[in-house]
Amino acid sequence: MKLKNKLLELKNLKTSFRIRDDYFAAVDDVSLDVHKNEVLAIVGESGSGKSALAFSIMGLHNRAKIEGNIVFKDKDLANISISKLNAIRGNEMSMIFQDPLTALNPLMTIEEQIGEVLQLHNRNLSKRKRRERVITLLDQVGIPRPKQTCEQFPHELSGGMRQRVIIAIAIANSPELLIADEPTTALDVTIQAQILDLIRDLKEKMNAGIILITHDLGVVAEMADRVAVMYAGEIVEIASVDTLFENARHPYTRSLLNSVPSDEQQDTLHVIQGIVPSLKNLPRHGCRFAARIPWIDESAHEENPTLHEIAPGHFVRCTCHEHFYFPDEKGDEAHGIS
Numbered sequence: 001m002k003l004k005n006k007l008l009e010l011k012n013l014k015t016s017f018r019i020r021d022d023y024f025a026a027v028d029d030v031s032l033d034v035h036k037n038e039v040l041a042i043v044g045e046s047g048s049g050k051s052a053l054a055f056s057i058m059g060l061h062n063r064a065k066i067e068g069n070i071v072f073k074d075k076d077l078a079n080i081s082i083s084k085l086n087a088i089r090g091n092e093m094s095m096i097f098q099d100p101l102t103a104l105n106p107l108m109t110i111e112e113q114i115g116e117v118l119q120l121h122n123r124n125l126s127k128r129k130r131r132e133r134v135i136t137l138l139d140q141v142g143i144p145r146p147k148q149t150c151e152q153f154p155h156e157l158s159g160g161m162r163q164r165v166i167i168a169i170a171i172a173n174s175p176e177l178l179i180a181d182e183p184t185t186a187l188d189v190t191i192q193a194q195i196l197d198l199i200r201d202l203k204e205k206m207n208a209g210i211i212l213i214t215h216d217l218g219v220v221a222e223m224a225d226r227v228a229v230m231y232a233g234e235i236v237e238i239a240s241v242d243t244l245f246e247n248a249r250h251p252y253t254r255s256l257l258n259s260v261p262s263d264e265q266q267d268t269l270h271v272i273q274g275i276v277p278s279l280k281n282l283p284r285h286g287c288r289f290a291a292r293i294p295w296i297d298e299s300a301h302e303e304n305p306t307l308h309e310i311a312p313g314h315f316v317r318c319t320c321h322e323h324f325y326f327p328d329e330k331g332d333e334a335h336g337i338s
C-alpha cells in the first residue's frame with residue numbers, strides 16, 4: 001500500500017512512569033507514522049502500553065517522563081509550550097476517550113460542553129452560530145432530537161448517546177488527527193456499528209488520520225488500513241491489515257489471532273498463556289515475549305531485538321518468528337506459562 005501525506009510521526013517515543021525512586025517505560029522506543037485518510041489500529045493486551053501511547057501524543061500525562069519526538073504537521077509536540085499544545089488539542093487533533101461518563105462534565109449541559117470546545121478555538125463565533133453548529137454536530141453523530149439533547153445533562157442520556165456526544169466534541173473542530181481509545185467497548189453491537197461508521201466517515205469525508213486503539217480484532221478487520229501490535233511497551237509487528245490477518249509473523253501477533261476462534265479452527269485453539277508483566281517487572285533486555293514461548297530455543301531470539309522489514313511495509317521485531325511454532329496440543333508440556 002502506498003502511503004503519502006504523513007500527519008504524525010513518532011520517533012523513538014519513550015514514556016516512563018515513576019515508581020518509587022525509578023522510572024519505568026510503559027512505551028519504549030516506539031516509532032511509527034500516521035497518514036491522512038488512514039486508520040492505524042493499535043492492538044495488544046491490557047497493560048501493553050496502548051493508552052499510555054495515546055495520552056503521550058495528546059500531552060495528557062501529568063508526571064510521566066516523555067522522551068523522543070512526536071511530530072505532528074512539522075511541530076514536535078514533545079517539545080512545545082503548553083499554550084501551543086492547547087491550541088492544537090481539541091482543534092487539529094482530538095481524542096475519543098474510553099469512558100464517556102468520566103469524560104463529560106456532569107454539571108454542564110450538552111450544548112455548553114460542545115459549545116465550549118467550539119468557542120475555545122474560535123472566539124469570534126456568535127452564540128447563535130455556536131448553537132447552530134452544536135445542533136449540526138449532534139445531528140451528524142446520529143442523535144435523533146438534537147435541540148432537545150442540547151438542554152440535557154450527561155446522566156440523562158444512554159451510554160450510546162453519551163458516546164456520540166463525546167464523538168461530537170472530538171470532531172467539533174474537524175480534527176485532522178483523531179485518536180479513538182476503545183471507542184466502542186462499553187456499547188452494544190448495534191450502537192458499536194454506528195459509532196464505527198461515524199469514525200469511518202471522519203476518515204473518508206474529512207480526510208482525517210485515525211489512531212484506533214482496540215482489543216477487538218473484528219473491529220480491526222473492519223476498520224483498519226494498517227495495524228501496529230504492541231507488547232510490553234514495544235511495537236512487535238506493523239503491517240497492512242490484509243498482511244496482518246493473512247501472514248502475521250510475530251509469535252505474539254499469531255497467538256492473538258489464534259485466540260479468536262474461526263470456522264476452520266474449531267478443534268485446535270492454541271492460546272499462549274500468561275499476561276503482560278506489570279510495568280516494574282517488564283523484561284528490559286532481549287526479546288520481551290521469550291518468557292511466554294519457553295519451548296522456542298533461546299538461540300532463536302536476538303540479543304537486542306529490532307524491527308526488521310521482512311516485506312515492504314511489514315515490520316517484525318526479533319528473529320524468533322523464523323523459528324516459531326505452536327506446540328502440538330498433545331505431548332508437549334511446554335504449552336505456555338501459567
Ligand SMILES: Nc1ncnc2c1ncn2[C@@H]1O[C@H](COP(=O)(O)OP(=O)(O)OP(=O)(O)O)[C@@H](O)[C@H]1O
Pocket residue numbers: 017018026044045046047048049050051052053277278279
Ligand atoms: N500513570 C501511571 N503511573 C504508573 N504506571 C502506569 C500509569 N499509567 C499506566 N501505567 C502502567 O503502564 C502500563 C501500560 O498501561 P496502559 O494503560 O497504557 O495499557 P493499555 O495497553 O492501554 O491497557 P488497557 O487495554 O487495559 O487500557 C501498565 O503496566 C500500567 O499499569
